[in-house]
Amino acid sequence: MKDLYFSFLVGVLFALGVGGQTPEPNRDPNAARLVTSDIDLFWKAYDKADPSNDLVVYRDEYLKKGSPGLKAFDQLRIGSPCNLVDAINAAPRYYAALRGPSLKVAEHEPKIRDSFRKLAELIADPIFPDVYFVIGRMSSAGTLTDKALFIGVDMFGKNGDAPLDELGNWHKAVVGSIDRLPYIVSHELVHYQQKYPRPAGSSLLTRAVGEGSADFIAELISGSHINTHLHKYGDPIEKELWLEFQKEMNGSDVSNWMYQGEKAKERPADLGYYMGYKIVESYYKNSADKKQAIRDILEIKDMNEFFRKSRYAEKFSSQAGN
Ligand SMILES: [Zn+2]
Incomplete structure (x- = not known):
């Protein structure tokens, strides 16, 4: 608790600046x-x-x-x-x-x-x-x-x-390889713009969309993303992955989908990033106004509504029977 309070205090002091002024965020991409x-x-x-x-x-x-x-x-x-x-x-x-x-x-x-x-x-x-x-x-x-x-x-x-x-x-x-550096910088840069919290304990859907949207927008601005190996693995079995993900996405246990590291044995770790990307991609494709879609993706207010509007579930509905 003390630590939390201390962090909060440091954050407030930083936000105020030593001289009591709020530092202006840098909006110049060249600066x-x-x-x-x-x-x-x-x-x-x-x-x-x-x-x-x-x-x-x-x-x-x-x-x-x-x-x-x-x-x-x-x-x-x-x-x-x-x-x-x-x-x-x-x-x-x-x-x-x-x-x-x-x-x-x-x-x-x-x-x-x-x-x-x-x-x-x-x-x-x-x-x-x-x-x-x-x-x-x-x-x-x-x-x-x-x-x-x-x-x-x-x-x-x-x-x-x-x-x-x-x-x-x-x-x-x-x-x-080092030439993939621009994709990770873009991924983190997109996280910086996200205006909704995704703390531990959030739903799998929220956390997967948080990561997948960073990959999706990173690709729009840099030409690729850091998880191409997951897409290579996931694309041929997307429906199968979705049916599994669907069952778990409203719970807060992300251990089958994210951050497994060396613990993932049968499948690559972090397939939640892939599912999140696919949901966000569907939202973007189904939006008439692409600029508004990007704004929506960065400022998700209601994750369930965002998911519904993405119409991702419909992609498989004829085959899945729901
Ligand atoms: Zn990330």
Whole structure:
């Protein structure tokens, strides 16, 4: 409770600004900062680290010296120098091979800016927060707070000769190549625009639509999304997945559909993202006014009504008999 109160207080103080003024959100797609300094810092630490000093080096030379973005990401997704060192030691050849692609992040800035500008064409009141590119412990490709977007570049080390044999099945499926960076940035950017809460405990439908809509709009502004592997798997068996999803979508147990990580055995993890995408896609296709549809998708007020209007269930009604 104390922690919650503290977070709330920090949030209020931040919102007011130190001088008592509310900071204006950035609405200029060209003005958002894309911060890559933490990647250089990581490799400096990496080159200094050996088994006798690695905890201290990553703590003092990387996590402590990093940008405010790295510090926030550390709290959210790394947790401790120990976690970071464990991840590097679990996949040493993968991390070694990550250096080349990770130093090319800046090359993707034009494409990232393009998708920012496309979002500005699509919606009336976009906000463009700063984006921090960091190296973490293979726990997050991207996340966000109310202040910034964070991209875990360590999840984008797949290239022609990157060794993946040290990774588990989930990592093998989700690790992408560095040229997919614009899609994850767009996904997180869309989350930033969403104006409805999706806390843990919300229905599976709400959480799936929250994620699927981030993929759907990311594709509109950047040309693709981060879950093409799920679509490849899901498209041939969409009806079967839908009939299963339908039974569970009003409950709050998302464990068959989202965030399973390495626990998913028979099927890929995160198929809830796929179902959410399909529902949102149906809403968009069935809307005459596409701009209004995007606004609706970002500002869902009543999830059941949104679902009804998507007419997704009708897609299979003749075959499913309902
Ligand atoms: Zn997401």
